[in-house]
Amino acid sequence: MTKNKLREVLRKCHAVYWLPLLTLIFLCLAIYKQIEAKNSRENFPYSQACRGDFLSEVQYDDRRFKMNTTLYFSFLNKNKILVSMSGNVYAYDEKGKLVDKRIVLRNIYYSYVLENKILQTYTLKSDRVNIDSVDTMNEELSRLVLMNSSYIVGDSDTLVLKKYDANSMLIETTQSPLIMCVFVK
Numbered sequence: 001m002t003k004n005k006l007r008e009v010l011r012k013c014h015a016v017y018w019l020p021l022l023t024l025i026f027l028c029l030a031i032y033k034q035i036e037a038k039n040s041r042e043n044f045p046y047s048q049a050c051r052g053d054f055l056s057e058v059q060y061d062d063r064r065f066k067m068n069t070t071l072y073f074s075f076l077n078k079n080k081i082l083v084s085m086s087g088n089v090y091a092y093d094e095k096g097k098l099v100d101k102r103i104v105l106r107n108i109y110y111s112y113v114l115e116n117k118i119l120q121t122y123t124l125k126s127d128r129v130n131i132d133s134v135d136t137m138n139e140e141l142s143r144l145v146l147m148n149s150s151y152i153v154g155d156s157d158t159l160v161l162k163k164y165d166a167n168s169m170l171i172e173t174t175q176s177p178l179i180m181c182v183f184v185k
Helices: 002-013 015-043 139-145
Strands: 050-059 064-076 080-092 098-116 121-131 156-165 168-172 177-183
Touching: 050 139, 050 168, 064 139, 064 177, 080 139
Parallel strands: none
Antiparallel strands: 050 064, 050 177, 064 080, 080 098, 098 121, 121 156, 156 168, 168 177
16 A cells, blocks of 8 residues: 555656756755865864873962863864863972962854965864853963963964874974874874
């Protein structure tokens, strides 16, 4: 009964004529998606996530800060990057005594623009900063030890991303290297 109804519907709509057209549409869509993915890789050739440890020390007049974090870079679609930052910030007085310890745990969503393809220079603008409830950084401390885009939504930073070898990439500012990022497999 059901087979007969299906055959009747197929006969009425002339499905045999539509099948080649549907196949052609799906084939064109697949080719378009392949070209779009290739163009995206040419603009930003890193498709895997990478992880790196970041240690920095900042000296001010009577205070010294040490930040020890792990950064996880995930290269998303449509010119987007997710940076997950987790670690600690230590504050020391002029005698070197630990006076404060803060936790950093946040996700920063960036959109990027390729500024120079030869030099692999990208401008990253923070679209969203998700600060976890256990993150104890205040704005003053963030201003002292973090890049602006790590805590101010809409702020931009310029980064240079250089492929170091088959499994790692060097991420640097325009002045100095920041982190050696190892691709996660």
